[in-house]
Amino acid sequence: MVKKYKKKYKKKDQPSEKKRELSYEHKAVEMARKHWEEQKKKAINERRTFRGLQIIPTASYYDESQGYKPGEKNWAGFGFDLHPQVSTISGGLILLFIVLTLVFREQSGAFFAFNRGLPLTIRSIFHPILGDKIYGFWGNVIDVLSVLATLFGLATSLGLGIKQVSSGLQYLFGFPTSTEYAPNRF
Numbered sequence: 001m002v003k004k005y006k007k008k009y010k011k012k013d014q015p016s017e018k019k020r021e022l023s024y025e026h027k028a029v030e031m032a033r034k035h036w037e038e039q040k041k042k043a044i045n046e047r048r049t050f051r052g053l054q055i056i057p058t059a060s061y062y063d064e065s066q067g068y069k070p071g072e073k074n075w076a077g078f079g080f081d082l083h084p085q086v087s088t089i090s091g092g093l094i095l096l097f098i099v100l101t102l103v104f105r106e107q108s109g110a111f112f113a114f115n116r117g118l119p120l121t122i123r124s125i126f127h128p129i130l131g132d133k134i135y136g137f138w139g140n141v142i143d144v145l146s147v148l149a150t151l152f153g154l155a156t157s158l159g160l161g162i163k164q165v166s167s168g169l170q171y172l173f174g175f176p177t178s179t180e181y182a183p184n185r186f
Contacts, residue, residue: 104128163177
């Protein structure tokens with residue numbers, strides 16, 4: 001038989017009838033919670049009826065073209081600028097490179113460098129076309145052009161990045177985007 005024991009409280013161990021005084025932090029949290037609940041109820045009760053997605057148009061009612069027709073001032077004259085054409089051509093060149101790599105698998109750059117003893121430079125890729133001329137003037141031209149293309153590509157990327165950072169700082173903090181405000185120290 002299981003005996004059940006009841007805990008007998010002494011007078012000082014018994015829970016008191018009055019509530020414990022809350023600290024300042026607890027009062028602040030309770031006030032914030034009550035305020036939030038009130039604001040939530042107010043927002044629910046006072047909301048407007050949903051009448052579908054309301055899109056504010058960003059196009060202007062006024063003519064901002066300054067009299068130009070589409071494609072009139074473009075470099076190509078076909079209604080689109082040069083950069084979409086460059087993107088298309090570069091994508092085509094990448095696909096051509098992939099196809100040629102698959103067709104001429106045995107003659108890739110790593111094959112020339114490690115199996116044929118050619119230098120690990122860009123000129124080695126042109127060995128099937130130029131032959132031993134890659135060790136002369138044309139090989140040097142190819143290497144110099146590859147270094148210059150890399151250098152100008154990095155400079156362009158950094159320059160465009162700096163322009164974007166400059167515009168962001170001007171938008172956020174009002175910094176000037178050009179050097180015309182820089183003090184002349186010379």
